[in-house]
Amino acid sequence: MKKFTVSEVEEILNSMDGIQPAEAPLYMYSKIRNRLATKSTDTGNSFQVKPLLVIGMLLGCMIINIWILSQQKQNGNANTSNSSIVDFSSEYGLNDSYAN
Amino acid sequence: MTETELIQGLKNKSEAAFEHLVRAYQHKVYNVVLGLVQQETEAEDLAQEVFIQVYLYIHSFKGESKLSTWIYRIATTKALDHIRKRNTRKRFGQVLRIFGKEEELELPEFNHPGIALEKKEMAAILFRALQQLPESQRTAFILIKTEGLSYEETSIIMQTSVKAIEAYMHRAKQQLRKILTANNEV
Incomplete structure (x- = not known):
């Protein structure tokens, strides 16, 4: 915690008066060329990998969705057919063996 | 190599033109970025990114301003973006601290290599106080004070009027006086 006096503030x-510009570190150009080379390699790889990854994930999601829907449909059908038989048998006072 | 030849060379992806550009502007770009981010390693990294951006996007340079102005603009934008990201990380670090995770929040004291030895301590205080200024005031102050640009050149880089730059500088000095005389941690 420090509070400066008016003269210190002016000082x-x-x-920054008379400041000399900072010099860039050595081998700036070589480092940039290296980064550009790495960047182009990376970009090449990512173009090959990314669409494959995305397509794979989409296919995975679609398969899971289809499986869940088909399961629900099967269960739904089984439940509806079973419940309708039970309703029918109870309404007409039929034996349980008919329902099962 | 004239500026037109240099730009044409860059558009043709000439290696010689790009090398010429880096050698001609590396110190200017590094100096501006260093003044703003106040950290040598980060400044070097950002300066390299500036040249990569120039190399990759030179086709979007329409020649409405000087090449140097365009490069300075990229450099200041990149540096300010970097500071914003750093501040976000800093805020996130403060949140983590509440949950008991220790994060490095404060920047170490910055000593600009171009400052005379007897002024180093004072300049370090000034650089720390500069971090509390709004972006526009800080950018104008750094471009004018560390890079030695004129108000007019600064106004072209910051895409504003000379009057606005004069106002930024006036307010920056006022604000710095306030920060330094207030009972604040600087």
């Missing part, structure tokens, strides 16, 4: 504000 701080003027501390």
